[in-house]
Amino acid sequence: MITIIGLSLSAILTLFVFSYLVGDNFAYRTALYAFIGVAAGYTAYIVVKTVLMPQFVGIFSRDGVEPADLVLMLFPLIMSIMLFLKLFQSTSRYGNIALGFLVGVGAAVAIGGALRGTLFPQIQAGMVSLDWAQPGVPGVSEGGWSRATTSLITLLGTVFTLLYFYYGAKRTEAGEIQRPGWINWATQSGRIFVVITLAALYAGSVATAFTFLTQRMLSLYDLISRVFSA
Numbered sequence: 329m330i331t332i333i334g335l336s337l338s339a340i341l342t343l344f345v346f347s348y349l350v351g352d353n354f355a356y357r358t359a360l361y362a363f364i365g366v367a368a369g370y371t372a373y374i375v376v377k378t379v380l381m382p383q384f385v386g387i388f389s390r391d392g393v394e395p396a397d398l399v400l401m402l403f404p405l406i407m408s409i410m411l412f413l414k415l416f417q418s419t420s421r422y423g424n425i426a427l428g429f430l431v432g433v434g435a436a437v438a439i440g441g442a443l444r445g446t447l448f449p450q451i452q453a454g455m456v457s458l459d460w461a462q463p464g465v466p467g468v469s470e471g472g473w474s475r476a477t478t479s480l481i482t483l484l485g486t487v488f489t490l491l492y493f494y495y496g497a498k499r500t501e502a503g504e505i506q507r508p509g510w511i512n513w514a515t516q517s518g519r520i521f522v523v524i525t526l527a528a529l530y531a532g533s534v535a536t537a538f539t540f541l542t543q544r545m546l547s548l549y550d551l552i553s554r555v556f557s558a
Contacts, residue, residue: 331554332554335547335554336551338551339548339551341359341363342544344358345359407425407426407429407430408426411430450482450486489518489522489525490518491515492519494507494515
Protein backbone atom coordinates (compact mmCIF):
# COMPACT_ATOMS: atom_id res chain seq x y z
CA MET A 329 0.00 0.00 0.00
CA ILE A 330 2.82 2.41 0.89
CA THR A 331 4.55 1.57 -2.38
CA ILE A 332 1.40 2.37 -4.34
CA ILE A 333 1.01 5.72 -2.54
CA GLY A 334 4.63 6.62 -3.21
CA LEU A 335 4.36 5.69 -6.88
CA SER A 336 1.10 7.63 -7.18
CA LEU A 337 2.59 10.81 -5.73
CA SER A 338 5.64 10.41 -7.95
CA ALA A 339 3.42 9.93 -11.00
CA ILE A 340 1.25 12.95 -10.15
CA LEU A 341 4.27 15.23 -9.68
CA THR A 342 5.77 13.88 -12.90
CA LEU A 343 2.59 14.72 -14.82
CA PHE A 344 2.54 18.15 -13.18
CA VAL A 345 6.07 18.80 -14.46
CA PHE A 346 5.17 17.48 -17.92
CA SER A 347 2.26 19.94 -18.00
CA TYR A 348 4.80 22.71 -18.58
CA LEU A 349 4.95 21.49 -22.18
CA VAL A 350 1.62 23.24 -22.78
CA GLY A 351 2.68 26.39 -20.92
CA ASP A 352 3.15 27.73 -17.42
CA ASN A 353 0.25 26.61 -15.24
CA PHE A 354 -0.84 25.97 -11.65
CA ALA A 355 0.08 22.26 -11.71
CA TYR A 356 3.67 22.96 -12.78
CA ARG A 357 4.05 25.68 -10.16
CA THR A 358 2.73 23.32 -7.49
CA ALA A 359 5.34 20.71 -8.36
CA LEU A 360 8.05 23.37 -8.52
CA TYR A 361 7.15 24.88 -5.13
CA ALA A 362 6.93 21.41 -3.58
CA PHE A 363 10.40 20.55 -4.87
CA ILE A 364 11.90 23.83 -3.60
CA GLY A 365 10.20 23.48 -0.22
CA VAL A 366 11.28 19.88 0.30
CA ALA A 367 14.85 20.67 -0.81
CA ALA A 368 15.06 23.69 1.51
CA GLY A 369 13.63 21.76 4.45
CA TYR A 370 15.94 18.81 3.90
CA THR A 371 18.97 21.13 3.62
CA ALA A 372 18.02 22.92 6.84
CA TYR A 373 17.60 19.58 8.62
CA ILE A 374 21.01 18.36 7.47
CA VAL A 375 22.68 21.63 8.52
CA VAL A 376 21.11 21.58 11.97
CA LYS A 377 21.79 17.91 12.58
CA THR A 378 25.31 17.58 11.16
CA VAL A 379 26.75 21.10 11.71
CA LEU A 380 25.01 23.08 14.43
CA MET A 381 24.02 20.39 16.93
CA PRO A 382 27.44 18.62 16.99
CA GLN A 383 29.13 21.98 17.63
CA PHE A 384 26.92 22.93 20.58
CA VAL A 385 26.73 19.43 22.05
CA GLY A 386 30.49 18.90 21.65
CA ILE A 387 31.33 22.14 23.46
CA PHE A 388 28.86 21.96 26.36
CA SER A 389 29.35 18.23 26.97
CA ARG A 390 32.92 18.79 28.16
CA ASP A 391 33.84 19.20 31.80
CA GLY A 392 35.28 22.69 31.29
CA VAL A 393 34.55 25.12 28.51
CA GLU A 394 37.64 26.86 27.17
CA PRO A 395 37.46 30.53 26.11
CA ALA A 396 38.65 29.55 22.64
CA ASP A 397 35.70 27.17 22.32
CA LEU A 398 33.29 29.95 23.26
CA VAL A 399 34.81 32.23 20.63
CA LEU A 400 34.53 29.52 17.99
CA MET A 401 30.89 29.05 18.97
CA LEU A 402 29.87 32.70 19.37
CA PHE A 403 31.49 34.01 16.19
CA PRO A 404 29.38 31.96 13.73
CA LEU A 405 26.33 32.55 15.94
CA ILE A 406 26.80 36.33 15.77
CA MET A 407 27.41 36.16 12.02
CA SER A 408 24.25 34.10 11.57
CA ILE A 409 22.19 36.64 13.53
CA MET A 410 23.64 39.51 11.50
CA LEU A 411 22.87 37.65 8.29
CA PHE A 412 19.31 37.08 9.51
CA LEU A 413 18.94 40.86 9.89
CA LYS A 414 19.14 41.16 6.08
CA LEU A 415 15.50 40.07 6.00
CA PHE A 416 14.36 43.41 7.41
CA GLN A 417 14.89 46.70 5.58
CA SER A 418 15.57 48.72 8.71
CA THR A 419 18.39 46.41 9.87
CA SER A 420 19.64 45.08 6.54
CA ARG A 421 22.80 47.22 6.66
CA TYR A 422 24.03 45.27 9.69
CA GLY A 423 23.99 42.08 7.67
CA ASN A 424 26.44 43.44 5.10
CA ILE A 425 29.37 42.54 7.38
CA ALA A 426 28.36 38.89 7.59
CA LEU A 427 27.50 38.82 3.88
CA GLY A 428 30.85 40.34 2.94
CA PHE A 429 32.69 37.88 5.17
CA LEU A 430 30.75 34.99 3.65
CA VAL A 431 31.40 36.08 0.05
CA GLY A 432 35.08 36.81 0.71
CA VAL A 433 35.79 33.50 2.41
CA GLY A 434 33.77 31.63 -0.21
CA ALA A 435 35.65 33.27 -3.07
CA ALA A 436 39.03 32.59 -1.44
CA VAL A 437 38.17 28.94 -0.85
CA ALA A 438 36.82 28.54 -4.39
CA ILE A 439 39.86 30.14 -6.05
CA GLY A 440 42.31 28.25 -3.86
CA GLY A 441 40.52 24.97 -4.46
CA ALA A 442 40.40 25.57 -8.22
CA LEU A 443 44.10 26.37 -8.41
CA ARG A 444 45.41 23.66 -6.07
CA GLY A 445 42.86 20.99 -6.88
CA THR A 446 42.27 21.45 -10.61
CA LEU A 447 44.61 23.74 -12.52
CA PHE A 448 48.00 22.90 -11.01
CA PRO A 449 47.44 19.11 -10.86
CA GLN A 450 46.15 19.14 -14.44
CA ILE A 451 49.21 21.01 -15.72
CA GLN A 452 51.54 18.81 -13.67
CA ALA A 453 49.90 15.61 -14.92
CA GLY A 454 50.18 16.84 -18.50
CA MET A 455 53.85 17.71 -18.13
CA VAL A 456 54.72 14.36 -16.55
CA SER A 457 52.77 12.36 -19.12
CA LEU A 458 54.63 13.94 -22.06
CA ASP A 459 57.38 11.33 -21.63
CA TRP A 460 56.67 9.11 -24.65
CA ALA A 461 58.97 6.38 -23.31
CA GLN A 462 56.86 5.96 -20.14
CA PRO A 463 54.98 2.66 -20.42
CA GLY A 464 51.27 2.48 -19.79
CA VAL A 465 49.32 0.12 -17.56
CA PRO A 466 47.76 -2.76 -19.53
CA GLY A 467 44.00 -2.46 -19.55
CA VAL A 468 44.09 0.85 -17.64
CA SER A 469 46.07 3.49 -19.54
CA GLU A 470 47.88 3.77 -22.82
CA GLY A 471 51.58 4.44 -23.22
CA GLY A 472 54.15 5.55 -25.75
CA TRP A 473 53.37 8.14 -28.39
CA SER A 474 49.62 7.72 -27.96
CA ARG A 475 49.76 8.76 -24.32
CA ALA A 476 52.16 11.61 -25.02
CA THR A 477 49.94 12.94 -27.82
CA THR A 478 46.84 12.87 -25.61
CA SER A 479 48.69 14.65 -22.81
CA LEU A 480 50.02 17.28 -25.23
CA ILE A 481 46.52 18.02 -26.55
CA THR A 482 45.26 18.34 -22.96
CA LEU A 483 48.09 20.69 -22.04
CA LEU A 484 47.63 22.85 -25.14
CA GLY A 485 43.88 22.96 -24.54
CA THR A 486 44.44 24.22 -21.00
CA VAL A 487 46.94 26.90 -22.06
CA PHE A 488 44.92 28.11 -25.06
CA THR A 489 41.72 28.23 -23.02
CA LEU A 490 43.43 30.42 -20.41
CA LEU A 491 44.83 32.68 -23.15
CA TYR A 492 41.31 33.02 -24.59
CA PHE A 493 40.45 35.14 -21.55
CA TYR A 494 43.47 37.42 -22.01
CA TYR A 495 42.18 40.97 -22.50
CA GLY A 496 45.44 42.92 -22.60
CA ALA A 497 45.79 45.16 -25.64
CA LYS A 498 47.54 48.33 -26.81
CA ARG A 499 46.17 51.35 -28.61
CA THR A 500 47.69 51.89 -32.03
CA GLU A 501 48.55 55.24 -33.60
CA ALA A 502 45.26 55.17 -35.47
CA GLY A 503 43.41 54.90 -32.17
CA GLU A 504 42.43 51.26 -32.59
CA ILE A 505 42.83 48.78 -29.76
CA GLN A 506 44.76 45.79 -30.99
CA ARG A 507 46.26 42.74 -29.34
CA PRO A 508 49.52 41.08 -30.44
CA GLY A 509 49.24 38.71 -33.35
CA TRP A 510 50.26 35.61 -31.43
CA ILE A 511 47.60 36.37 -28.82
CA ASN A 512 44.93 36.55 -31.53
CA TRP A 513 46.07 33.16 -32.86
CA ALA A 514 46.10 31.66 -29.38
CA THR A 515 42.65 33.04 -28.52
CA GLN A 516 41.19 31.61 -31.72
CA SER A 517 42.65 28.22 -30.79
CA GLY A 518 41.29 28.61 -27.28
CA ARG A 519 37.84 29.39 -28.68
CA ILE A 520 37.87 26.05 -30.48
CA PHE A 521 38.62 24.20 -27.24
CA VAL A 522 35.93 26.19 -25.39
CA VAL A 523 33.31 25.39 -28.05
CA ILE A 524 34.22 21.70 -28.01
CA THR A 525 34.02 21.61 -24.21
CA LEU A 526 30.66 23.39 -24.09
CA ALA A 527 29.29 21.10 -26.80
CA ALA A 528 30.40 18.03 -24.85
CA LEU A 529 28.86 19.40 -21.64
CA TYR A 530 25.60 20.17 -23.44
CA ALA A 531 25.50 16.70 -24.95
CA GLY A 532 26.10 15.20 -21.52
CA SER A 533 23.32 17.27 -19.97
CA VAL A 534 20.91 16.26 -22.73
CA ALA A 535 21.82 12.60 -22.26
CA THR A 536 21.28 12.94 -18.51
CA ALA A 537 17.90 14.60 -19.10
CA PHE A 538 16.81 11.74 -21.35
CA THR A 539 17.95 9.28 -18.70
CA PHE A 540 15.76 10.96 -16.08
CA LEU A 541 12.90 11.10 -18.59
CA THR A 542 13.22 7.37 -19.21
CA GLN A 543 13.19 6.68 -15.48
CA ARG A 544 10.04 8.77 -15.02
CA MET A 545 8.31 7.01 -17.91
CA LEU A 546 9.24 3.63 -16.45
CA SER A 547 7.86 4.78 -13.09
CA LEU A 548 4.56 5.71 -14.72
CA TYR A 549 4.47 2.38 -16.54
CA ASP A 550 5.16 0.55 -13.27
CA LEU A 551 2.30 2.39 -11.57
CA ILE A 552 -0.14 1.66 -14.40
CA SER A 553 0.90 -2.01 -14.39
CA ARG A 554 0.34 -2.30 -10.64
CA VAL A 555 -3.06 -0.60 -10.81
CA PHE A 556 -4.42 -2.77 -13.62
CA SER A 557 -2.94 -5.98 -12.20
CA ALA A 558 -4.48 -5.43 -8.75
